[in-house]
Amino acid sequence: MSTETETPFGEPTDDIERKRLIGRVFVAICFASTLVGIVALVALIADVLYESWGWVTWEFLTYPPSQVVENFMPDARGAGIYPAIVGSVFLIALTAVFTIFLGVGAAVYLEEYAAESRLKSFIEANIANLAGVPSIVYGLLGLAIFVRAVQMGSSLIAGALTLTLLILPIVIVSTQEALRAVPDSQRQAAYGVGATKWQVIRDVVLPRALPGIMTGTILSLSRAIGETAPILMVGASTSLFVAPDGLTSPFSAMPMTVFDWAKRPEPEFQHIAAAGIVVLLTILLLMNAVAILIRNKYDPRA
Amino acid sequence: MTANRGQGATTETRTDSSTESVTERVAGSPGVDDAVIESRDLKVFYGDDQALQGIDMEIPEKQVTALIGPSGCGKSTYLRSINRMNDLIDVARVEGDLYFHGKNVYDDDVDPVALRRKVGMVFQKPNPFPKSIFDNVAYGLRVQGKDDGDVEGKVRQALERAALLDEVEDQLDSSGLDLSGGQQQRLCIARAIATDPEVVLMDEPASALDPVATSKIEDLVEELSRNYTVVIVTHNMQQAARISDKTAVFLTGGHLAEFDDTSKIFENPESQRVEDYITGKFG
Amino acid sequence: MSGADRTVNISNGNSEVNDRTSSIVKYVFFSCALVTVLTTLAIILVLVQGSFVFFREVSIVEYFTGTDWSPVIRPRSYGVLPLIWGTLVITLGSALIALPVGTATAIYLSEYADPDVRKVIKPTLEILAGIPTIVYGFFALSFITPLIQRVFPETGTFNAAAGAIVVGVMIIPMVSSLSEDAMSSVPDDLRNAAYGLGATKFEVSTNVVVPSALSGIIASYILALSRAIGETMAVTLAVGMSPQITANPLESMQTMTAYMVQIGISDVSIGSIGYQSLFAVGLTLFAMTLAMNLFSLWIKSRYREEYQ
């Protein structure tokens, strides 16, 4: 209405308009940056799907690998990733057993027993540091301790123990969060009826925190199943034609097999590697879906 | 609304107390002759809840106007609607008119950023930036493009006016967060007046402070009213009585119950409800 | 009679049994926590002991100053600089991508995006961090490198640029998520203070929010860089196994981690100098990441004090 008169706000427009313009350019840059990550994710998934198209067959899932490309082709004799799938499943199952025991134990100690002390903050700082140690260093640790010193050899159990140490810090931290989320009133209610500390933890705290613990543990295990470097150092096999049949038997695992295929020069092996990645990512997706389902089912906030 | 035109230019190059701005009254507005801010039937909604019920008020120039009333009655809401800080709250919506020198600040052609350069604000909780004392005060000058020339002088003058200079003279480079609460609040006041706005809005500026710091702020407010129009929200009735020229009493639900000279409000209020509130019967 | 019973029950009774269980349980839990400390000790012990054997044969001076790395193939030489160079190129290259992109993403998510949009985008970006690194290696070989080759035909099958790009993408979410957390925890009071002074939204974001969240942002940078230093499979596949000091990012190089993989899949005999070199390189890598992690923890702890 009052375009012909000046506003009482001094000489606003020029300077502010310029800043507004810079601001709009800035938002555009920030938005474009946000798209970079999204576009990269889409490109990566599209690339893997494209390269693997037609190569993920029933035979691929059920046959052992082969050095000969032709065997992987559809309608050929059949070759695939079967021993590595079984190896990965065994490896993760074992890792799960070790991590749940150690991770929950350590978290319960830190949250329920340890007083706020130097010792506790030392342990927690140490855990935070361990989470930042490169995974290949864990591989070196596994090689020196489990494979060599304890003489487990390049076995399933040596691989599982190495992966356990690798994900233990993450499992402990997420379990601590789950324990912290249990309201104190629950503990007090149990103490109030005369329960001992251990009974309170066993009967009240752990059941209440279980969904959170499960979610965090499954997410960590899904990280472990995709790890290549540690099991490579421990000596996971790339040319194994049978599934592992015991704790001490040699093993292969999906990411290791994918690595072996991806570094081969023959172009067909690119497709085979992509097919292996599809299987690996599918299993990862399933594990994550389970974790999210558990969280949504039990977490009232979600 | 044609009556409002042509008044803004007078304030354009306001420098110091010497320049008197000649403001006409909006047609039909009662009471105050030299109103800087006038609200007409101002309503503010948060989503579906109405926080202000059609407020009419004229705030006089270079005086202290206090807004008092029980908690949740809309004092802060009114204050924030003067410099359009409510724009930053997603659910907030304003109806009615609010004139600043006769210009409706809710007109489409008004830039809230330009408005806020003229109408500064001091918040309830001291909120210095995690920067040095100097940079805190200079920040407004920088964003408003007033940092050419004698920045140091302007910063010192603002600190001086905020009665803080003596205390921080030798530590202008140390962090604003290292000051005490009362000093931080005076720093925020210095920051607000460094850019030489016309109006300073203060939302309970002393509520987080101890009595000594509070009385310093009170002295400061009286001092500021020589150069600035001050609108101050307070919970403290004695404080309003001590420092303000005009007092507006809001009552629960967002009604303006009474608005008059402070002495009149405290000695001889019109309505019973206001008297009850003043004498502490409720609120 | 009943009164006496009660007394006995309080002081002794069954509680003795429970006490014993409780304290056994406590020690079991404590041992679990102790495992983490033992892990750290074991890592240090293994690396130091292995390096000790290595440095009995090789001079430390040669190791840290030599520019030729060939511990297995004759003529042998033990200058680790080419490996450190490869690691640096990948780390800095990926930082060039991830730090600006991640920071801008964080600003967008924290200051501009609709909360509903943020709730979708943030976890979507975090998927990037959950994808196994071997997949990034494949992605580099099958997509990024061919793309680079279209622009620069002289690019090798293995090249540092592709490695830096995929590692950069991989660490974007570390920067964006952690920085976004830091920016979101900047109190609105500060934003309001700036708006009250007549700042535009652009100014509020860039000269109030970002500086106030700076320590959190820097901590995220360091964590991301430390992750890039330790990144293994993607760079092994993408960058290759040619330890050399070259400024050309289109050539193959070798990082410390990729060298460890090379030895890991080779058949060097245990106890040989090639095998021992694993530990020297591992110790170098560990020291670098440890220093960065400690630095980031230190910055984060300072940051907590600032706002509480």
Ligand SMILES: Nc1ncnc2c1ncn2[C@@H]1O[C@H](COP(=O)(O)OP(=O)(O)OP(=O)(O)O)[C@@H](O)[C@H]1O
């Ligand atoms: N951001 C917001 N979103 C939704 N409702 C709000 C918001 N801010 C204030 N309100 C509501 O508006 C009403 C007035 O609030 P306002 O903050 O203006 O009160 P006040 O008089 O300043 O109170 P106090 O003395 O406690 O500061 C209250 O009912 C409050 O709940």
Ligand SMILES: [Mg+2]
């Ligand atoms: Mg208020």
